[in-house]
Amino acid sequence: MKNITVIGAGTMGNGIAHVFAQNGFAVSLCDVSKEFLDKALSTISKNLDRQVSKGAITADVKESTLKNISLHTALSDAVKNTELVIEAATENIKLKKEIFIELDLLAPASAILATNTSSISITSIAAQTKRRDKVIGMHFFNPVPVMKLVEIIRGFSTSDEVTKTVMSLSQKLGKTPVEVNDYPGFVSNRVLMPMINEAIRTLHEGVAGVEEIDTVMKLGLAHPMGPLQLADFIGLDVCLNIMNVLQEGFGNPQYAPCPLLSNMVMAGNLGVKTGKGFYQYTAGSKDLVVAEYFRK
Ligand code: CAA
Numbered sequence: 001m002k003n004i005t006v007i008g009a010g011t012m013g014n015g016i017a018h019v020f021a022q023n024g025f026a027v028s029l030c031d032v033s034k035e036f037l038d039k040a041l042s043t044i045s046k047n048l049d050r051q052v053s054k055g056a057i058t059a060d061v062k063e064s065t066l067k068n069i070s071l072h073t074a075l076s077d078a079v080k081n082t083e084l085v086i087e088a089a090t091e092n093i094k095l096k097k098e099i100f101i102e103l104d105l106l107a108p109a110s111a112i113l114a115t116n117t118s119s120i121s122i123t124s125i126a127a128q129t130k131r132r133d134k135v136i137g138m139h140f141f142n143p144v145p146v147m148k149l150v151e152i153i154r155g156f157s158t159s160d161e162v163t164k165t166v167m168s169l170s171q172k173l174g175k176t177p178v179e180v181n182d183y184p185g186f187v188s189n190r191v192l193m194p195m196i197n198e199a200i201r202t203l204h205e206g207v208a209g210v211e212e213i214d215t216v217m218k219l220g221l222a223h224p225m226g227p228l229q230l231a232d233f234i235g236l237d238v239c240l241n242i243m244n245v246l247q248e249g250f251g252n253p254q255y256a257p258c259p260l261l262s263n264m265v266m267a268g269n270l271g272v273k274t275g276k277g278f279y280q281y282t283a284g285s286k287d288l289v290v291a292e293y294f295r296k
Helices: 011-022 034-053 059-067 093-106 122-126 160-172 188-204 210-221 227-234 236-250 259-266
Strands: 003-007 026-030 069-072 084-087 112-115 135-139 149-154 176-181
Touching: 003 011, 011 026, 011 034, 011 059, 026 034, 034 059, 034 069, 059 069, 084 093, 093 112, 093 122, 112 160, 122 135, 135 160, 149 160, 160 176, 188 210, 188 227, 188 236, 188 259, 210 227, 227 236, 236 259
Parallel strands: 003 026, 003 084, 026 069, 084 112, 112 135, 149 176
Antiparallel strands: 135 149
């Protein structure tokens, strides 16, 4: 496999394009506007600079990685000769279904169609196409160039052959693939999101403050980030959305999102991307400052 298409140039899409291009694949990166694509390429370039300055890659590798990426605003151009499409558009079920209907029409009949969804049923996405056996979940983790896991999610009709191809492809990227079945939250978010939700409940009930909760989990359980900082990093809207998927999917009140999480999302305090969540963020600063409304 040589030609890959990535749909969506946001954080996940540009990370996925970066990793494939660095490993010698020709990547067609596609988004709705030239502005989003230019921004993604500049982010990839900065992340490659970071790898060069740490001695992880050479300047030549940086150059060849950037050369392996072509930018497209027309889906038909982006998928013309593709062997694998990875969709990493906004986490919206209607949008993803529309994209898969188009992909099924435009991409070569032999192409595998993967989605980087963190919560939407692969089986329901596959049902939009006439190639249900070739639709699969490839769930990458942020930051994509750093995180080793790819959660490979088999839809109800995904074939053994497609699963094998995608597993071995992930290994070629230097990642560790893990195969899981298609149930709400898969494995990663079924385990992670209730933990984050419980941390928010712990804060909401006044058991402890933001820093205290995160410190317990960082120093006591060796998590690289505490759950509240991680929620900010992922985006509180994404966390809320995934809790809703778990609650609907399992019909169990144990998955009800904490009202504080819902309130923060309604208020637009979504974490790093809006500059404020459990912490507040200033561009260029690495200091972790608790948001003023949570200070004692
Ligand atoms: N591109 C390339 N390299 C990067 C990078 C990027 N975007 N971001 C960080 N790095 C590299 C740094 O250069 C550094 O490299 P060295 O170890 O060689 O020095 C390394 O990663 C660590 O980075 P930093 O020193 O800047 O910062 P850190 O030590 O605090 O680590 C972190 C940052 C890797 C993000 C770490 O805090 C971490 O692992 N956090 C948890 C991340 C996590 O859980 N991600 C999953 C979120 S859930 C998800 O994505 C899916 C979902 O469905 C919700």
